[in-house]
Amino acid sequence: MTKRVVFCIPTVTRPYRVCLDSLEASVPLIEAAGWDHGMVTEIGNPYISAARSYMLRKAQDTKADVIMFIDHDLSWKPEDLLKVIETEGEVVAGIYRFKKDEEEYMGVLDDDKDGMPKVREDGCIKATRVPAGFLKITAGAVNRFMTAYPELCYGPKFNLSVDLFNHGAHKGAWWGEDYAFSRNWIDCGGELWIVPDLDLNHHTTDKKYKGNYHQFLLRQPGGSNSDNPRE
16 A cells, blocks of 8 residues: 655745755655655745644645655755655654754753663664654654644644644743644653654755764764763
């Protein structure tokens, strides 16, 4: 049975050329792996949670098995997109750098009691917060979220939409749309997984912030490529 993935790209103006080029280069691998695919965009909407909600509804209307949110200012290697789509888990993310010279990545790991990442056999790392710019969510996860949070659903009962990325103040702190989704997903029993070995680049109009979280971790204290590797 053919599986369907829909790529959702929100942008105030239009997706960067590097993003569209990366997606175009990824499509042959996705098709070869047996996936049907589509794309929806939400252009000009300054409210990011609303933009993501509208795109999600459109993806659901096409009977998507997997929804892949992609930010308009990212680029990647062709195989990286398929890797995230096919990685086990209801919610799986690639993480990327902030747009600054210091190499720092979005997301928060779910470390063990010794402060070490929780790593699966396939190399994926468990997280408590992930960004939404390279994020896979299964249709089953969306349904589970809607059941857990009926107050975030809206529209006709026969065709409900959900504000998956509802953001704002929560217990004395402000939550952006991606971390708010992460919190709600974990609170209803879900898990977040990061695929670390991706070449994800975050772009401005004139600069590329190249990143690979796996390589970054290896350079940290205790990593195999650090000055002080763990024994």
